[in-house]
Structure formats: C-alpha cells, structure tokens
Amino acid sequence: MSASSKVFKDGLWYNNPIFVQVLGICSTLAVTNNLRNTLIMVLGVTFATSMGSLTLSALRELIPRKVRMIVQVLVLSFYVIIIDIVLRAYAPTISKQLGPYVGLIITNCILMGRAEAFAASNPPGLAFLDGLANGFGYGWVLLVIAVIREFLGFGSLFGFKIVGDGFTPWTIMVMAPSAFFLVAIALWIANNYKAKAEAAKKGAAAPAGAPGAPAPQKS
Amino acid sequence: MTDAPNVGLLSLFLASILTSNILLANFLGTCSFISISKDFKSSMGLGIAVTLVIGITAAVCWVVLRYIIEPLGIEYLSFIIFIIVIAGVVQMLEMIIDRFSPALYMALGIFLPLITVNCAVLGVILFMQIRKYNFPQAVIFGFGSGAGWWLAIMLLASIRRKLDSNNAIPAGLKGTGITLITIGFMAMAFVGFSGMIAVQ
Numbered sequence: 001m002s003a004s005s006k007v008f009k010d011g012l013w014y015n016n017p018i019f020v021q022v023l024g025i026c027s028t029l030a031v032t033n034n035l036r037n038t039l040i041m042v043l044g045v046t047f048a049t050s051m052g053s054l055t056l057s058a059l060r061e062l063i064p065r066k067v068r069m070i071v072q073v074l075v076l077s078f079y080v081i082i083i084d085i086v087l088r089a090y091a092p093t094i095s096k097q098l099g100p101y102v103g104l105i106i107t108n109c110i111l112m113g114r115a116e117a118f119a120a121s122n123p124p125g126l127a128f129l130d131g132l133a134n135g136f137g138y139g140w141v142l143l144v145i146a147v148i149r150e151f152l153g154f155g156s157l158f159g160f161k162i163v164g165d166g167f168t169p170w171t172i173m174v175m176a177p178s179a180f181f182l183v184a185i186a187l188w189i190a191n192n193y194k195a196k197a198e199a200a201k202k203g204a205a206a207p208a209g210a211p212g213a214p215a216p217q218k219s
Numbered sequence: 220m221t222d223a224p225n226v227g228l229l230s231l232f233l234a235s236i237l238t239s240n241i242l243l244a245n246f247l248g249t250c251s252f253i254s255i256s257k258d259f260k261s262s263m264g265l266g267i268a269v270t271l272v273i274g275i276t277a278a279v280c281w282v283v284l285r286y287i288i289e290p291l292g293i294e295y296l297s298f299i300i301f302i303i304v305i306a307g308v309v310q311m312l313e314m315i316i317d318r319f320s321p322a323l324y325m326a327l328g329i330f331l332p333l334i335t336v337n338c339a340v341l342g343v344i345l346f347m348q349i350r351k352y353n354f355p356q357a358v359i360f361g362f363g364s365g366a367g368w369w370l371a372i373m374l375l376a377s378i379r380r381k382l383d384s385n386n387a388i389p390a391g392l393k394g395t396g397i398t399l400i401t402i403g404f405m406a407m408a409f410v411g412f413s414g415m416i417a418v419q
Binding site: 025030078080084099109112176184188192195 | 243244245246247249250295296298299302303306332335336337338340341342345346348349389390391392395396397399400402403404406407410
C-alpha cells in the first residue's frame with residue numbers, strides 16, 4: 001500500500017477523525033441541522049486542514065518548538081480568515097447564519113490535531129493529503145448526520161421540501177440534544193462494524209487505528 | 220456601540236449558565252469536555268480555569284474590539300487578534316498564579332495551555348462581538364458562560380464515575396459513545412430551562 005493511499009484510507013475510515021480520534025465534534029455539530037450549512041462548514045474545515053497542514057509541514061524545520069503552538073494557531077487562523085472573507089463576499093446569508101462558527105474553525109481540534117500529529121513530522125505533499133483525507137473523513141460523517149437531522153427535523157433536504165404536509169417534523173432533531181445522540185449512534189455502529197471486521201481476521205495484524213488508541217504515530 | 224441588546228445583567232448571567240449553556244446548547248468546548256470529564260478532580264481544576272480565562276478574556280477582548288479593532292477598521296483581522304489576546308491572557312494568568320500561589324499552579328498548571336485552543340473561549344468572544352454586548356454585559360456573559368461550562372463538566376464527571384464501572388453498556392458504546400448520549404440527555408434537561416429566561 002503506497003503512503004498516499006494509506007493516508008487516505010486512514011483519514012476516511014481506519015483513523016477517522018470522529019470515530020477513532022473523537023476530535024472536532026465541537027463547533028461543527030451546531031450547524032448539522034441544516035445540510036447546506038454543513039456542506040459549507042465541511043468544505044471550510046477541509047480547506048483549512050489541508051492548506052494548514054501543507055504550510056505547517058513546509059515550515060516545520062523553521063518553527064522553534066517553544067512557540068510551535070502559537071505559530072500553528074496563527075497559520076490556521078490565516079486560512080480561516082480567507083474562508084470568512086470569501087463567504088462574506090459570495091454567500092452573505094450563509095455567513096450570517098453560521099455566525100461565530102466560521103471563526104471557530106480555528107479552534108476545531110482536528111486542525112491542531114493533524115498539525116501536531118502528522119504535519120509536524122511529514123513532508124508537505126503527504127501532509128496536504130492527510131489534511132484532505134481527514135477533512136473528507138470528517139465531512140462524510142457530518143453530512144450523514146445532517147441528512148438525518150434536516151430530513152426528520154424539517155422534512156426537507158438542502159432546503160427543498162421532500163415530504164408532504166402530513167409529516168410531523170421532529171422538533172428534537174432541530175435542537176441540540178439530537179446531535180449528541182446521533183453522533184453516539186454513529187460511533188456505536190462504527191465500533192460494532194470494526195469489532196466484527198477485527199474478529200473476522202483474527203490472528204492477522206491489528207488494523208492501524210484500534211479504538212481507543214492515542215493520536216496516530218506514523219513514520 | 221450604542222445598540223447593545225437590552226437585557227438585564229442578572230438574566231443574562233442566568234441565561235448563559237442555564238438556557239444557552241455554552242456547551243449543551245452551542246456545542247463549544249466538547250473535545251476537552253469529553254476527555255477531561257473522566258476524572259473528577261481534573262474536571263474541577265479545568266472548570267475553574269476555564270471560568271477565569273473566559274471572564275478575563277471577554278473583558279480584555281471587549282476593550283481591544285472597542286478601542287483598537289473598530290477605530291482602525293480592521294475587523295477582518297479580528298480572529299487573529301482575539302487568538303493572540305487569548306494566548307496572552309492565558310500566559311499572563313499562568314505566570315501570575317505561579318508567582319502568587321504555587322499550590323494553585325500545581326493544580327491548574329497543566330490545564331492552562333490547553334485552554335488556548337478550547338473553542339468555548341473563542342466562541343464566547345465571537346458571540347460577544349456579534350451580539351454587540353456592552354462592557355458589563357460582556358463581562359457577565361463571559362463569567363456566566365464559563366460557570367455554565369464548569370457546571371456541565373462537574374455534572375458529567377459525577378455521572379461518569381458511576382457510568383464507567385457499569386458492565387451493562389454494550390461494548391461498542393463504551394467510553395465516548397455512552398458519554399455523548401449522557402451529554403445529550405443533559406442537553407435535553409437544560410432545554411427544559413428555556414421557558415424560564417428568554418435571552419438569545
């Protein structure tokens with residue numbers, strides 16, 4: 001398995017930011033009751049993670065260890081400001097709806113986590129791919145959750161009404177608690193699936209991201 | 220800045236603790252929340268530290284916003300400036316606590332650097348900017364949100380003490396899964412407060 005395809009598989013499944021690393025569920029959960037906003041946030045996070053990883057990996061020899069954290073935050077916030085300005089210019093209504101959550105991409109733990117765990121010790125190209133893969137791995141889970149929440153909460157997808165007037169919207173799906181429940185259920189399904197896959201190939205080498213394992217240490 | 224929302228300070232304080240709890244209603248600060256709440260004592264330490272940091276940074280950032288960012292018209296740089304202010308306040312606080320109370324420093328020290336990247340801190344400041352609070356409102360909102368976070372983490376840490384020793388939980392749901400479901404139930408309980416105070 002080549003390094004780049006391994007990075008991609010890790011990001012999308014074996015070391016998925018949500019299922020395995022349990023990172024970054026902070027700010028973006030708040031927007032998952034609406035598919036369009038979720039898509040924008042996911043694209044924003046993917047952009048910031050991949051470009052941030054690329055930059056930090058390219059600079060990794062130059063950054064003194066002591067101030068590494070603050071340099072990481074500054075580089076990441078640079079990209080988030082770009083996202084914010086672009087959104088304000090081309091999608092002012094979405095920018096208003098997202099409110100503070102665009103700025104909060106800066107403190108999304110996935111960004112810092114990847115910068116620290118991967119970009120700090122890998123070449124720029126691979127770090128960029130890793131950021132991209134983690135962004136997508138994070139994105140598909142959130143999009144699934146957003147589809148469920150918007151469909152049950154409003155009876156629509158991307159703002160288009162899908163079901164007729166006979167449908168009673170589940171108010172709980174619009175509110176905060178449902179996001180926690182749905183992430184927990186998604187985590188449960190993923191863990192069970194993983195446990196089964198592991199049991200199926202018992203005796204073979206353990207998969208890269210065993211549940212509960214700390215931040216990945218890849219060469 | 221004359222268009223500050225017309226809300227009383229006490230109701231703003233209660234609202235930021237209960238009805239619009241920064242964690243349970245706005246999902247901010249969930250990462251450290253889940254990992255730290257395993258341990259009761261650490262939760263206490265982190266809760267105090269977060270409350271202090273949010274309260275102080277809200278005050279400092281309000282001044283910076285009003286007297287530096289707005290007169291210069293550099294709103295587009297506000298994310299970077301806020302982050303620098305947060306990092307600076309955390310560093311100062313660390314030094315001050317170390318100087319005056321080494322015992323407290325031993326208890327809080329490891330949590331302080333973590334707070335720089337806690338989304339709750341930046342979140343409170345961005346909310347403050349968007350809702351155009353005036354100075355007393357900003358400070359009250361900051362301390363209230365911090366106290367709300369502290370309350371939530373203490374509740375969760377107490378529940379988790381019983382939860383983690385329970386063998387009836389399915390294997391796939393152990394750890395993070397059941398914790399998230401517990402947070403969901405706590406969020407539902409806090410939604411129940413929303414009839415009391417309506418401040419957004």
